[in-house]
Amino acid sequence: MIGRLNHVAIAVPDLAAAIAQYSGALGANVGAPQDEPDHGVTVVFIELPNTKIERLYPLGENSPIRGFLDKNPAGGIHHICYEVDDIAAAREQLTASGARVLGDGSPKIGAHGKPVIFLHPKDFNGCLIELEEV
Numbered sequence: 048m049i050g051r052l053n054h055v056a057i058a059v060p061d062l063a064a065a066i067a068q069y070s071g072a073l074g075a076n077v078g079a080p081q082d083e084p085d086h087g088v089t090v091v092f093i094e095l096p097n098t099k100i101e102r103l104y105p106l107g108e109n110s111p112i113r114g115f116l117d118k119n120p121a122g123g124i125h126h127i128c129y130e131v132d133d134i135a136a137a138r139e140q141l142t143a144s145g146a147r148v149l150g151d152g153s154p155k156i157g158a159h160g161k162p163v164i165f166l167h168p169k170d171f172n173g174c175l176i177e178l179e180e181v
């Protein structure tokens with residue numbers, strides 16, 4: 048069911064430093080910061096030849112990234128995102144297998160303007176998984 052790796056997301060305590068490091072030392076093609084109020088994050092995407100890296104920074108008081116950075120002050124890998132053809136069918140298959148979808152279970156529009164859902168990390172070896180319909 049899952050297709051390509053769409054991106055790996057890394058939470059960062061300092062967005063400007065993260066941008067400077069990826070565009071400078073790592074020589075990557077870094078996009079402009081985007082605020083995502085529905086998700087409580089500011090994101091920056093780094094385009095690699097075969098996938099993307101998403102840098103996540105808290106936006107607003109109730110950002111889900113805030114707690115993650117409290118536990119991981121230096122930042123760290125927050126989630127990985129797989130592509131799916133049909134998010135409703137993917138959710139159906141996953142919930143039937145016992146996996147939990149975060150939030151109210153309905154897809155939200157993600158950073159690329161496409162529907163996304165997140166799967167509970169406790170059901171996937173401690174890894175938060177995002178599914179994006181492409």
Ligand code: CO
Nearest residue numbers: 056101128177
């Ligand atoms: Co993501």
